[in-house]
Amino acid sequence: MICAAGLLLAGFLMQGVLPAALYDWPERWVLPLQEAATDWLTYILRRSDIGGRPLIAWTREFSAYVNIPLEFLQSLLTKGWLIPGATAAETLRIPSLSWLSVTGVAVFLTYGASGRGLAILTAATLAYFAVFGLWEDAMLTVASVAFIVVVGFAIGLALGTLIWRHPRLETVFSPIFDVMQTLPIFSYLVPVVLLVGFGPLSAVIVTLVFSLPPMARATVLALRQVPPEIRELGDMTGASQGQYILKMLIPSAKTGLMIGLNQLIMTTLAMVILASMIGAGGLGGEVLQSLQILRFGRGLESGLAITLLAIVLYRYGSALAHRRPRHDATSTLGRDLAIVGALIALPSLAGLLWPVAQRYPEALTITSEPLWSGAIDFVNLHSGEKLEALRVFLSLNLLIPLRGAIMGMGWASVALALCLVGWAASGPRLAIASAAVIAIIAATGYWERAVITVHLVLVGVLLGIAIGVPFGIWSALSRRAKSVIDVAVDLIQTLPSLVYLVPIVMLLGPGDVSAVLAIAAYVVGAVIRYCDHALRSAPDSLIEAVRSTGATEAQVFRIVRLPFAVPGLLLGLNQAIMLGISMVVVTALVGTRGLEQETITALARVDPGRGLVAGAMVCLIAITIDRLLAAVARKASTVPAAPTH
Incomplete structure (x- = not known):
């Protein structure tokens, strides 16, 4: 570490003595990767033919089928269905689930999983959505999250099981998962939009790219922690490989799999705002719009709605993960289904007579936006000069000097310093890889x-x-x-x-x-x-x-x-x-x-x-x-x- 620090200091002090190319990669040597990548992607997306049709035609057609269940969930929770007729009078509109139905079912499920505390939190969260006028946006988010979780769980479980069965595949998938979780979302928005079009499905795909690795990795870990006695039991009973995995291995790994499912939900919610940039809508869209027009109050309300939703889903998933089956208890599935059916049907029927049972009245919604806007104005009025002084101080005395110092060290000395650190910490492989990364960044003109x-x-x-x-x-x-x-x-x-x-x-x-x-x-x-x-x-x-x-x-x-x-x-x-x-x-x-x-x-x-x-x-x-x-x-x-x- 001391040698690496000395090398950085030497690089900084030797500016003007050492060749300029060691500090700023010569422009004539810059690798044209951007143009090459654009040409390659353009060819793949627009000009490549599969069965006589361009790739985009296939992906757009496939996305139309995949979008059907997502649209169904959105219609079920917020949009409803519109069946056109010959005239306006003959057009039939089927409403979405009543807000009371959604609240009742959610409270019932969380109460069964964790008890009164989580049920109260769930009721308060859904009431918050309704009272602050965020119900429709929240239900759009819930629909997207539900669709992503189902698809992500299935793919993550399959990938994790494949890696568990063939451990050598981990060396292939591990770096792929690292890239999926560290590659900025903005960098692959354009290809996704070109492939499947602008809208909720593009947002779902982008979110899956980021959210899938935790589920797959959790699956691998959970399957590896299953006691070897389960394998022996499978051999004794003569179970086939498929029967062993589906009926014995996966049920035994339930706790670990539920933890992975929980992480899938959390990472999905972490992406809802960025995904709204390509048409996801929902609560993420509200937050993004608030940033664009600087409406802090509305942005905070929407952000808190996402936070409350995340807390409820996290605690519900944790409760399911740690709940142990009671083999001595009689099945309550029939009773539970009857209760859920009643919670859906009764408010929906009541909504035909009383609109308040179908949709929370807009006249009863409130907002805290004037309060927060007033607070921001008050701070700017009474502390604006101090805040500006803080901004100037941090910029002139911290950010600009630090940026100048790193630039003054040069890419070559930074690469060598990281090489020394990597060698000392792990050996030659990490040392060479670390130095190569700095060289690649400099060679692409992005130093x-x-x-x-x-x-x-x-x-x-x-x-x-x-x-x-x-x-x-x-x-x-x-x-x-x-x-x-x-x-x-x-x-x-x-x-x-x-x-x-x-x-x-x-x-x-x-x-x-x-x-x-x-x-x-x-x-x-x-x-x-x-x-x-x-x-x-x-x-x-x-x-x-x-x-x-x-x-x-x-x-x-x-x-x-x-x-x-x-x-x-x-x-x-x-x-x-x-x-x-x-x-x-x-x-x-x-x-x-x-x-x-x-x-x-x-x-x-x-x-x-x-x-x-x-x-x-x-x-x-x-x-x-x-x-x-x-x-x-x-x-x-x-x-x-x-x-x-």
């Missing part, structure tokens, strides 16, 4: 933009650490503080990413400083949680033994807690940086100028190659950082023995 992206993430994560670590320590050392901090962290981690941008942009305006503060706000929850978990990893017996020697709490923290926490803290740093990279992609919407802006520009200009190459550079940066920090964490996992005297 300066990559530096802009990295320095925004670095400053945002450091600010998040500065804010989050004290709270993480406090949470680890105090049970009372933990109970309060956990609630705040749950809220922070489930708020959609764009919700952080709206108030910051309204207070500080667009630009790099707003992006950095949004990144800090987005990662602080993960910093608190990982810090808390890491500091609790030391054995209680060892802590008590050190205390018995008369050590103070500060000494216990330094001698025992901190050494045991190092691997967990490094893992937390890794996750914070990954979250920062995912957030910096979103900050392109407020005027940052790094690689993330390239993906937005490519989307606006319908230049798929440019977007994919820029997105691939972001992906390479994220994977490289992940591999380096993971290797360092593994090397630090050997905890030094605590003194016994």
